[in-house]
Structures are given as structure tokens and as C-alpha cells.
Amino acid sequence: MTNLVLRAEGGEVLGESASRWFGAATAEERSLLTLLPGPVLDVGCGPGRLVVALLELGVPALGVDTAPGAVALAREQGAVVLARSVFDRLPAEGRWGSAVLADGNIGIGGEPTRLLARLRQVVRPGGSVAVEADARASGVRQGRARLERGDEVGAWFPWAVVGPDALPALALAAGLVHRGTRRVEGRPVGILARPHERVS
Numbered sequence: 001m002t003n004l005v006l007r008a009e010g011g012e013v014l015g016e017s018a019s020r021w022f023g024a025a026t027a028e029e030r031s032l033l034t035l036l037p038g039p040v041l042d043v044g045c046g047p048g049r050l051v052v053a054l055l056e057l058g059v060p061a062l063g064v065d066t067a068p069g070a071v072a073l074a075r076e077q078g079a080v081v082l083a084r085s086v087f088d089r090l091p092a093e094g095r096w097g098s099a100v101l102a103d104g105n106i107g108i109g110g111e112p113t114r115l116l117a118r119l120r121q122v123v124r125p126g127g128s129v130a131v132e133a134d135a136r137a138s139g140v141r142q143g144r145a146r147l148e149r150g151d152e153v154g155a156w157f158p159w160a161v162v163g164p165d166a167l168p169a170l171a172l173a174a175g176l177v178h179r180g181t182r183r184v185e186g187r188p189v190g191i192l193a194r195p196h197e198r199v200s
Contacts, residue, residue: 003149004147004148004149005147005148005149006104006145006146006147006148006159007145007146007147007148008143008144008145008159008161009143009144009145009156010143014104014107014134014145014159014161023049024049024052024053025049025050025052025053026185028184028185029050029053029102029184029185030053030057031184032130032182032184032189033050033053033054033057033059033100034057034059036059036097036098036100036128036130037097037098037127037128038054038059038060038061038097038098039059039060039061039062039092039095039096039097039098040054040059040060040061040062040096040097040098040099040100041061041062041063041064041090041096041098041099041100041122041123042054042061042062042063042064042099042100042102043064043086043099043100043101043105043108043119044064044065044086044101044102044103044105044108045063045064045065045070045074045079045081046065046067046070046073046074046103047070047073047074047077048063048070048073048074048075048077048079048081049077050063050100050102051063051074051079051080051081052074052077052078052079055078055079055080061079061080062080062081062082062091063079063080063081063082064081064082064084064085064086064090065081065082065083065084066083066084066085068083071083086108086115086118086119086122087109087118090122093121093122094121094122094123094124095124096122096123096124096127097123097124097127097128098123098127098128098129098130099119099122099123099127099128099129099130100129100130101115101119101129101130101131101132102130102132103132104132104134104161105132106131106132106133106160106162107145107159107160107161107162108159109158109160110142110143110144110157110158110159110160111142111158111160112140112160112162112166112170113170113173113174116129116131116170116171116173116174116176116192117173117174117175119174120174120175120176120194123194124194125194125195125196125197126193126194126195126196127193127194128179128191128192128193128194129176129191129192129193129194130189130190130191130192131162131167131189131190131191131192132184132187132188132189132190133162133163133164133166133167133181133187133188133189133190134161134162134163134164135163135164135186135187135188136163137161137162137163138163138165138166139162139163139165139166140160140161140162140163140166140170141160141161142158142159142160143158143159143160143161144156144157144158144159145157145159164181164188164190167181167190167192171190171192174192175194175195176192176193176194176195177192177193177194177195178190178191178192179191179192179193
């Protein structure tokens with residue numbers, strides 16, 4: 001089977017093979033998930049591998065994705081998924097323990113600061129946002145990308161590529177605090193936190 005890839009407008013293949021999205025969560029990914037306070041919202045969940053892993057770990061989790069095919073696959077795996085944009089109204093806004101942007105999903109919408117600011121609204125005070133950055137990138141590159149499998153190509157959509165060095169500044173701009181970056185199978189994952197509200 002031809003691999004699914006995410007390709008930037010300039011021709012570069014972004015991240016690893018997107019076919020990884022269809023496998024089960026790895027041991028290192030599951031280890032990271034155990035550190036995230038629940039309930040957990042997986043943004044751009046695709047076929048739902050992380051939602052399934054969270055549920056297996058006993059952590060309440062919900063996935064959101066705009067691709068109907070991905071949503072259908074996730075539901076077949078037993079994941080609870082909404083066919084919805086993260087920028088639309090979501091259940092329990094302001095009460096999620098964590099949100100996850102795995103597999104480069106910090107690129108969703110092409111505006112990382114806007115996306116992180118939205119997730120600041122979604123998680124509760126003290127909640128976390130786990131953000132996988134691109135280990136090969138530096139800074140923030142904004143543009144378009146599309147999914148390809150052999151001769152099949154999807155439509156272009158806004159996308160951004162974020163290097164791990166950009167996470168502290170992006171967090172600050174979005175009203176979050178960068179708590180550090182971990183390595184998960186060599187992939188950098190920044191842990192950002194929504195500050196507790198100050199009582200005046």
C-alpha cells in the first residue's frame with residue numbers, strides 16, 4: 001500500500017509518514033499520555049489512535065476532527081469523536097484537563113498562536129496543552145499543505161510548521177506557560193499550561 005504523506009506547497013514532505021496515524025499508540029506515546037490530567041481532548045485526532053489509548057488507560061477522552069473519513073475510522077476503533085472544527089463550540093469548554101496536538105497538528109489552520117489561544121479557552125486553569133513540534137524545523141513557517149497517497153491528492157489547506165524553539169514564544173503570545181519539552185521517540189513535545197486565574 002502506498003504511504004499517505006502530508007506535503008507542503010513547496011514539495012517538502014512534512015513529518016514522518018502519515019500512515020503512522022493508522023497504527024496503535026506506541027509505548028512511549030502511552031507513557032506521555034499518562035502524565036496528562038484528564039479529561040483529554042485530542043485535536044485533529046484522525047483515526048483516533050490516541051483517543052483509544054487514553055480510554056484503554058482509563059482516562060476520559062474525546063477526539064475532534066473535520067475529516068469525515070477519519071471520524072468514521074476512529075469510531076470504528078471505539079473512539080468517541082466529534083466531526084467538528086476545534087474553532088467551533090466544543091463540549092465542556094474551560095473544563096478539559098488537557099488538550100493534545102499530536103502529529104504536527106499545531107499546524108491546523110495555519111495560525112499556531114490563534115490555535116493555542118483557542119485551546120487556552122478549552123482547558124481549565126492549570127490545564128495542559130501537549131504540542132508536538134517538528135524536530136527538523138526552526139521557528140514558524142506558514143503556508144499550505146495537502147494529503148497525498150500515490151496519484152491521489154487532496155485539496156490544499158492552511159498549515160503551519162513549528163520548530164521546538166518556537167514553542168516558548170508561541171505559548172506566551174497565546175497566554176500559556178511553556179513548562180518544558182520532552183522527547184517521545186525523538187519527536188519534541190512541548191508541555192504548555194494555562195495559568196491559574198488570579199483573584200483580585
